Amino acid sequence: MRDVLQVSALRTHFFTHAGVVKAVDGVDFTVRKGEVMGLVGESGSGKSITGFSILGLIDPPGRIVDGSIRFNGAEIANAPEPALQKLRGNRIAMIFQDPMMTLNPVLRIDTQMIEAIQAHESVPRQTAWERSRDALGLVGIPSPEERLRAYPHQLSGGMRQRVAIATAFLNRPDLIIADEPTTALDVTIQAQIIHEAQKLTRQTGTAMIWITHDLAVVAGLADHISVMYAGRIVEQGATDDVIDRPLHPYTVGLLGSVPSANKRGQRLYQIEGMTPNMLAMPKGCAFAPRCRAATPDCQTAPPITEVDGRRLRCHYPQVQGAAP
Amino acid sequence: MTAPLLEIRGVSKRFTKRLDVAGKIAQHLGSKIREETVHAVDAVDLSIAPGEVLGLVGESGCGKSTLGRVVAGIHGASDGQILYDGTDIAALTGAEKRAATLAIQMIFQDPFASLNPRMRVEDIIGEAPRVHGLVSTSDTSDYVEEVMGKVGLDPSLKRRYPHQFSGGQRQRIGIARALAVKPKFLVCDEAIAALDVSIQAQVINLFMDLRQKLGLTYLFISHDLSVVEHIADRVALMYLGRIVESAPTEELFAAPKHPYTKALLAEAPRLDQRKRDFAPIEGEIPSPLDPPPGCHFNPRCPLAREDCRARRPMLETISPTRAVACHHWTET
Structure with a gap:
């Protein structure tokens, strides 16, 4: 399959009064056509900033200081604003955790969706309206003609997120970046949204980056998983490999701390401590202070190595699933 | 007890x-x-x-x-x-x-x-x-x-x-x-x-x-x-203000009885499921200002019939440890 997106050595730093925050610090990954990549991390790991960087949505004091983002072969890192505007909402679309980030509260749904089409294509209003209606139908919204006349506040949270997804798919983009799109939703609604997103990527061949903190969601959805910690991808590989045989101690710990049936009533594995302060990052491996396998070697940053079909940043991969 | x-x-x-x-x-x-x-x-x-x-x-x-x-x-x-x-x-x-x-x-x-x-x-x-x-x-x-x-x-x-x-x-x-x-x-x-x-x-x-x-x-x-x-140790499920099922945890997760419990269990994402097809139940939780008559779950329920719209199912004890509020739980 064709590569839609190649990100290499991406660094996005924020130059604040208190110091430089290296929110994204050397991230590499590739997303192919029709593929879903799960980008997993805890709050502050830089997963959302990675998504914003691809769309060129980094505001001062932040900027992309290094690295390349190639979309369909063309370099788009630090591309001029008009070029990015042609891509946004057209070839690359984003779905946010809060659908009200996408929707304008004072405009009707039809106004917003038609605008999203006509911004990139000169089509008659009627055609744009029909495409909007069909898009709402595709994401499972009942009576789409009526819904088009509604304002966002007249819809439930799940319905708004569907509208945001329909809007993202309007121009048949090559890539969709979904940033925690189901985190605020209930279990049954989450399943509906994932179902719609899954169906649409299969039908249209759109590639997707699904950013989340929830390993269980990407386990059922993604082809590949990248686990981020403190601005770096620490482990990257096929979903089955990463979930069933994690190698990085952080991934091992994350998976161990997810409650599930086979550990019922037992103590959960817990990663001690908390994510490091982004202004005062530990030297070397950022995870070392919380890592049980850490030795003085971890004072030097581990290089990216290929182990068992995976890309890994660790001096001491937990081969054989050396269970905690 | x-x-x-x-x-x-x-x-x-x-x-x-x-x-x-x-x-x-x-x-x-x-x-x-x-x-x-x-x-x-x-x-x-x-x-x-x-x-x-x-x-x-x-x-x-x-x-x-x-x-x-x-x-x-x-x-x-x-x-x-x-x-x-x-x-x-x-x-x-x-x-x-x-x-x-x-x-x-x-x-x-x-x-x-x-x-x-x-x-x-x-x-x-x-x-x-x-x-x-x-x-x-x-x-x-x-x-x-x-x-x-x-x-x-x-x-x-x-x-x-x-x-x-x-x-x-x-x-x-x-x-x-x-x-x-x-x-x-x-x-x-x-x-x-x-x-x-x-x-x-x-x-x-x-x-x-x-x-x-x-x-x-x-x-x-x-x-x-x-x-x-x-x-x-024990779980109670609530839907729109009412308890729909209660059971010891292991029994509930092994054999849910209420259609809503079944749907919830089926749809919760789990680590051990890969590339699954999400097949959700339809609809959303209705507004508590205007709940549907009878069983509150009936508009979304695959088993719903006439009596579900007419009568509220009471929480009935089906074993010493379990209770369920559904007219048709035996069919699940």
Whole structure:
């Protein structure tokens, strides 16, 4: 399959009064056509900033200081604003955790969706309206003609997120970046949204980056998983490999701390401590202070190595699933 | 069977939006405007044995938090009784009432909103036991340190303010505040939902340790099935103000009876399922302002028929440990 997106050595730093925050610090990954990549991390790991960087949505004091983002072969890192505007909402679309980030509260749904089409294509209003209606139908919204006349506040949270997804798919983009799109939703609604997103990527061949903190969601959805910690991808590989045989101690710990049936009533594995302060990052491996396998070697940053079909940043991969 | 520590008997909670002056005038002039009533909790019966962890599961708007607040005494019940140790809390007075109220404490979801930002940690934790005379003013400081130690907080940080702590630490402060009055029963309302995965594990472990050390009983309210499956002995499911099923955790997860329980279990994402096809149940939870007649789940239910729209199914006991509210549970 064709590569839609190649990100290499991406660094996005924020130059604040208190110091430089290296929110994204050397991230590499590739997303192919029709593929879903799960980008997993805890709050502050830089997963959302990675998504914003691809769309060129980094505001001062932040900027992309290094690295390349190639979309369909063309370099788009630090591309001029008009070029990015042609891509946004057209070839690359984003779905946010809060659908009200996408929707304008004072405009009707039809106004917003038609605008999203006509911004990139000169089509008659009627055609744009029909495409909007069909898009709402595709994401499972009942009576789409009526819904088009509604304002966002007249819809439930799940319905708004569907509208945001329909809007993202309007121009048949090559890539969709979904940033925690189901985190605020209930279990049954989450399943509906994932179902719609899954169906649409299969039908249209759109590639997707699904950013989340929830390993269980990407386990059922993604082809590949990248686990981020403190601005770096620490482990990257096929979903089955990463979930069933994690190698990085952080991934091992994350998976161990997810409650599930086979550990019922037992103590959960817990990663001690908390994510490091982004202004005062530990030297070397950022995870070392919380890592049980850490030795003085971890004072030097581990290089990216290929182990068992995976890309890994660790001096001491937990081969054989050396269970905690 | 041991006598329950806490028993909820036919508890309902209704919220009514009263008409303002303009509304009353409009009504007088023939407008169809009227008072709106939300049945947040609708005739719920539950009992919790000493030392038990009861998981209360449901989606947003199902009334699980309201029920938790009624149990904790934050809201008064519109109908029904809450029995603590066999006596109706509402019927108690004076010292007895105070003892019963102190014995039930609550831990909230948002560790940012539930702590007063202008109070030091030692005052947040120490205020209630001092006011209630559990410790003398001169001993408060030592007592606060002891409670902080119990929940894994460094006692040397007691002079700090809440904003100087991380989310997980703040949740520990909330737990310490509840434990400071020596409760027997904790209502945990989505107490770990706002935390990161690795921090969630730390707090779940803390809850389990405290249960063992202090012999606590929990009402553990959550939307997250995997957390409840891990921590609870028994689970009750709520849908639009009513309990639809209750069962011991293992039996419920092995063989759910109510169609709603089945749907929830099938749709919760799990680590062991790969590249699955998500096949969700249709529709959304209806507005509690205008719930469907009969069984509240009928518009989304694959088994729904005429009688489901006509009659409300009561919670019926189907085995010594299980109860389900469905006309057609035998067909599931």
